[in-house]
Amino acid sequence: MTQSTPISRIRLQGGPVGADLSPLETADDAEVVVAVGPDAVVDAAHTPNETPILAVDVGDDRQGTTREGLEAAAGALAEGAYRGVTHPVLGVDVDGERVGRAVLDVTLMTSEPARISEYALAAEGERLFDARADGVVVSAPLGSAGYGRAAGGPIVAPGGGLSVVPVSPFSTRANQWVVPGPLSLQVERDEGAVSLFLDGEERRQVHPAEPVEISVVDEFTCLRPLVSGSPELEKH
Structure with a gap:
């Protein structure tokens, strides 16, 4: 498995997450938008920038993750254990x-x-x-x-x-x-x-x-x- 670049800075959108996302930190210059819920994912996708999105609770955890799996997902991002997927x-x-x-x-x-x-x-x-x-x-x-x-x-x-x-x-x-x-x-x-x-x-x-x-x-x-x-x- 090819290792991706570890991530340390995120921006939360939607929510609340109800999870410990350390070692990730929130920052204005986020590397990833953690969008919680369908409305937040839609808003993030329409934002005119190229910041990748971690979709949370969009109905299928194979497309992102769930609130319950968010802590494990945060650890995976911090370790560079993720892949990017293009959506239309x-x-x-x-x-x-x-x-x-x-x-x-x-x-x-x-x-x-x-x-x-x-x-x-x-x-x-x-x-x-x-x-x-x-x-x-x-x-x-x-x-x-x-x-x-x-x-x-x-x-x-x-x-x-x-x-x-x-x-x-x-x-x-x-x-x-x-x-x-x-x-x-x-x-x-x-x-x-x-x-x-x-x-x-x-x-x-x-x-x-x-x-x-x-x-x-x-x-x-x-x-x-x-x-x-x-x-x-x-x-x-």
């Missing part, structure tokens, strides 16, 4: 207009509970599915253990593409996809208003025939501590 930032356009960016997931959802709409997915010019469902969630790898997984989707490894999962589909045999992107979603028919959410924040309503284009527009680095039980350590 998704740009989202509706009908040709940029709406915003997402780090974890992009969701189309009927605004009223239990109202079904019809959605279509296309990637690289090929129509992949039509689904009648309450909504559709597109998850980046870092967010794939969150809402997408709760809707029945897979956990996607870093670099593995974007998962696309219908939410509460009308058919019990609705397809799920993992695609490299870019991709396009469209409301084909709505039986109620459909809202667009970026990382859980509602941005606007989407009407039939308004394409929602999702593409990778930027990237950021997360650190994965190599602690006891990590697959990378088990190989050595």
